[in-house]
Amino acid sequence: ASGARQRIKHAAFPALKTLEDFDWSVQPAAEKPLLLHLAQLAWIEERANVCFFGPPGTGKTHLAIALALKACQHGSRVAFATAQEWVSRLEQAQDRNQLEHELRRLERYHLLVVDEVGYLPLERQAANLLFALVSRRYERGSIAVTSNRGFEQWGEILGDAMVAAALIDRLVHHATMITLKGKSYRLRERGTGIAPSAQAPSLRDSA
Known part of the structure; x- marks a missing residue:
């Protein structure tokens, strides 16, 4: 149990979300049987990926965190960050001439969550770094991506x-x-059905 707590802490989730507290009634497109199947985590053992798409506020990040949290509880090493944060981390490593070292270090994680791909456009060099991250993990480790x-x-x-x-x-x-x-x-929940603009200053699907 203490090991799971440490893994959850090191994952750096913005909030702790579970499948149990997801409101399936307002998101019927989230196929509950499929998510419950993914929660068995065979895809992580197979080094496969999960991609969540949808407008802001529809639960993408909630579901990604829920699966990642379950992975932590079952012994997997997980790291969470937005696409911008991953790129920033890799840019800093590159500036120190340690990009290869950082990519190799990240191979130790069973699952990386890359949140909010597309929230902000990326410069070409940043896009190349994101590609390097995905390419390095190809058939070596899992990625969960969310994108609007x-x-x-x-x-x-x-x-x-x-x-x-x-x-x-x-x-x-x-x-x-x-x-x-x-x-x-x-x-x-606030009584309005108007979706926020994709350019809204705060776009975190952790509700």
């Missing part, structure tokens, strides 16, 4: 259609895709 943009928009997000195509190819080869639909249930 479909793959068809990733060329625009990453500023390079070729890099986007190569990244997507590696990400989806062994992956489960889950698309969430509907209105933000954060806003539904």
